[in-house]
Amino acid sequence: MSELIHESVLDIFCKYATLRREEMTLETSLLAAGMDSLDAVEILFALEERFDITIPNPASVTEATVGDVVNLVSKLVAEKEASPSA
Amino acid sequence: MKQIVVTGRGSLTALGMDYPAFAERLMRGECAIAPITRFDASALQIQVAAQIPGYQEQDWFDEGALSQLDRFAQYGMLAAQQAIREAALPLQDEQFARRTAILLGTGCGGQETQEQGYHRLYVQGAKRFHPFTVPKLIHSSVASQISIAHKVTGPVFTTSSACSSAGHAIAMSVLLLRSGMVDAAITGGTEACITFATVRAWEGLRVMAKSLCRPFCKQRDGMVLGEGAAVLVLETRESAEARGAAIFAELAGFGMSSDAHNPVQAHVDGPVAAMQAALQDAGLSAEQIDYINAHGTGTHLNDLVETQAIQQVFGGHARTVAVSSSKSMHGHTLGAASAVESLACLAALQEQKIPPTVNFLDADPQCDLNLVTNQARSQPLSAVMNNSFAFGGLNTSLIFKAAST
Numbered sequence: 001m002s003e004l005i006h007e008s009v010l011d012i013f014c015k016y017a018t019l020r021r022e023e024m025t026l027e028t029s030l031l032a033a034g035m036d037s038l039d040a041v042e043i044l045f046a047l048e049e050r051f052d053i054t055i056p057n058p059a060s061v062t063e064a065t066v067g068d069v070v071n072l073v074s075k076l077v078a079e080k081e082a083s084p085s086a
Numbered sequence: 087m088k089q090i091v092v093t094g095r096g097s098l099t100a101l102g103m104d105y106p107a108f109a110e111r112l113m114r115g116e117c118a119i120a121p122i123t124r125f126d127a128s129a130l131q132i133q134v135a136a137q138i139p140g141y142q143e144q145d146w147f148d149e150g151a152l153s154q155l156d157r158f159a160q161y162g163m164l165a166a167q168q169a170i171r172e173a174a175l176p177l178q179d180e181q182f183a184r185r186t187a188i189l190l191g192t193g194c195g196g197q198e199t200q201e202q203g204y205h206r207l208y209v210q211g212a213k214r215f216h217p218f219t220v221p222k223l224i225h226s227s228v229a230s231q232i233s234i235a236h237k238v239t240g241p242v243f244t245t246s247s248a249c250s251s252a253g254h255a256i257a258m259s260v261l262l263l264r265s266g267m268v269d270a271a272i273t274g275g276t277e278a279c280i281t282f283a284t285v286r287a288w289e290g291l292r293v294m295a296k297s298l299c300r301p302f303c304k305q306r307d308g309m310v311l312g313e314g315a316a317v318l319v320l321e322t323r324e325s326a327e328a329r330g331a332a333i334f335a336e337l338a339g340f341g342m343s344s345d346a347h348n349p350v351q352a353h354v355d356g357p358v359a360a361m362q363a364a365l366q367d368a369g370l371s372a373e374q375i376d377y378i379n380a381h382g383t384g385t386h387l388n389d390l391v392e393t394q395a396i397q398q399v400f401g402g403h404a405r406t407v408a409v410s411s412s413k414s415m416h417g418h419t420l421g422a423a424s425a426v427e428s429l430a431c432l433a434a435l436q437e438q439k440i441p442p443t444v445n446f447l448d449a450d451p452q453c454d455l456n457l458v459t460n461q462a463r464s465q466p467l468s469a470v471m472n473n474s475f476a477f478g479g480l481n482t483s484l485i486f487k488a489a490s491t
Binding site for chain 1: 150153154213214216217218
């Protein structure tokens with residue numbers, strides 16, 4: 001699942017980043033990948049739609065790294081699957 | 087009192103993608119009313135509108151911008167860009183940008199965004215809206231987006247009074263300019279509500295024509311929705327002359343009034359008061375007005391009431407002052423109407439020619455005015471009036487004069 005999430009996150013990032021897909025590591029921040037706060041809002045929405053999750057108010061999204069986003073999405077997906085209504 | 091002049095014009099309407107195209111087609115008497123193509127209108131009783139032909143948002147804005155711009159804001163942005171460019175406003179000068187206002191009128195705001203959002207939510211079961219939904223649909227988004235794009239830092243806001251929205255925006259701009267608070271104002275109106283639900287809602291009012299808009303004629307059977315934006319750059323004469331800007335006309339005066347009568351039924355007293363106030367503000371007598379671009383929606387009642395109001399204000403001159411309604415060509419653009427029709431007045435002054443009421447068949451004895459019908463009429467024009475009378479009885483009347491040097 002985590003691998004799938006990683007791939008999906010990169011798919012979405014690639015729409016907004018100035019870096020190429022292969023240039024983005026888990027440590028690359030959104031800012032370093034060439035994305036601004038408006039791109040971050042689009043990315044959060046795309047992730048919410050893709051995984052049917054609700055991402056809580058982010059503190060500083062542009063400083064988050066690819067790894068942070070993958071971990072956050074993985075956690076929210078796991079919580080959703082564990083909940084009784086899932 | 088400071089003189090207020092027009093130094094920039096921009097528009098995007100069913101009659102063309104800019105002001106020169108609008109003016110040319112207006113004077114040719116072209117009717118832009120056609121079957122609705124933006125969505126499947128086959129289930130509607132009303133299947134015609136004056137849409138901007140061939141408009142594709144992707145041709146004008148990138149994906150990032152579009153996530154923040156409803157169609158009404160796109161139209162407003164494009165018209166503003168044209169007007170600012172024509173006026174060559176020095177907005178890179180921070181001091182000038184701070185003494186520039188933006189006042190745009192809109193009746194419906196982000197209607198398309200609301201409608202598409204609700205369709206997703208209630209019909210398709212979507213669980214969330216796009217994060218920019220609120221900033222995109224609010225009426226003021228168009229004013230703030232123009233402010234952001236052109237770095238205008240003075241007073242920026244939107245007026246909303248249905249079909250007089252742009253008239254109120256222009257009138258408020260004049261007040262800000264006369265007060266000395268600003269030196270320039272980017273003002274006008276924008277509307278984009280040719281949507282399935284809006285047309286269906288308008289059907290309920292029983293005021294819509296099924297085929298064409300024919301103001302003031304015996305066979306008139308209602309209004310036709312239009313869309314688009316028109317923007318004027320207004321400036322104090324001092325400011326325009328100091329920077330050597332071309333002056334296209336003078337905005338000599340305005341009047342505002344409320345019928346305080348009925349939410350939909352027009353009353354003679356309000357329009358009379360607005361026109362009288364405009365004449366007084368401009369320091370002109372009724373006899374000095376050469377042409378009236380009427381509100382002229384093409385509904386039975388509006389045209390009757392407007393005729394009576396003109397007769398009351400103009401007395402004997404009501405038989406000589408030329409009157410037409412350009413809505414017969416570009417449709418009723420609601421919150422943008424007063425701005426679109428201000429541009430029709432500017433074209434009239436510039437070309438010394440009156441745009442016609444097209445689709446006119448037989449005269450209605452109850453609309454006994456000096457109507458310019460079906461073909462533009464050349465005649466000397468020094469001062470012209472632009473009327474807007476909105477639902478709710480909210481009226482504006484603007485007077486433009488030919489540019490004097």
